Amino acid sequence: MAHLYLLRPRGPLMWVxxxxxxxxxxxxxxADLAGLDWETSTDRVDESTIRLALRHGEPxxxxxVVDGSILRSTSRGAGGPTLATGSDEMADRGGLLGRLLPGRAARRHDEVPRARVPEHAxxxxxxxxxxPNPVCVEHWTALGGRPPDPV
Incomplete structure (x- = not known):
């Protein structure tokens, strides 16, 4: 399972x-990852989280959208947020892919490529x-977000 976070310029942190x-x-x-069934996180977005998203996010x-392994690595230190680590249950990949890719047949479960989740020790x-990724910075700004200073 992959745990993803969605940072929006306005609104709470979301996860799926x-x-x-x-x-x-x-x-x-x-496909637009905004089409996933995001849930509201109890975690807060701070400047460090935004800086990470501007470097490692995907518009x-x-x-x-930021891979949870990146944000979880920041919570290992004292005082950091406790970010959810996901569940071991299998996702309904066919239904999920069908929502993300309307009009296309979703691949069977065993045909979905396996992603390597990097370790960020x-x-x-x-x-x-x-x-910072200039595409992410421009996108964040276009959506009304203000990058931290310094980025």
Missing amino acids: DVGDGVQDLARRAG CSTGL GGTGELLTQP
Whole structure:
């Protein structure tokens, strides 16, 4: 299972569990990840979370989608938020892909490519060494978000 977060310029942090490989498949097909069944998270968005999203996020129509492994790595330090780690239950991949890719036949469960979830043991500092993605910064700003200063 992959745990994804959706950061929006206005509104609470959202999350969803999807099957492994769904995010990559949606990206290749040009599907809008905003179409997933997002749930409201009890976690808060702070400047560090926005900085990570501007580096490691993926634009969708309503904000930036970030792999949960990236945000969870930042919560390992003392005082960090406790982000959900997802469940072990299998997702309804056919139904999910059908919603993301309307008009296309969803692949069978065993045909969905497996994504490799990177380990980010270095925490926030290591993840912030990459420069912000200009596409993410422009998208965030176009949606009304203000990047932290410094980004």
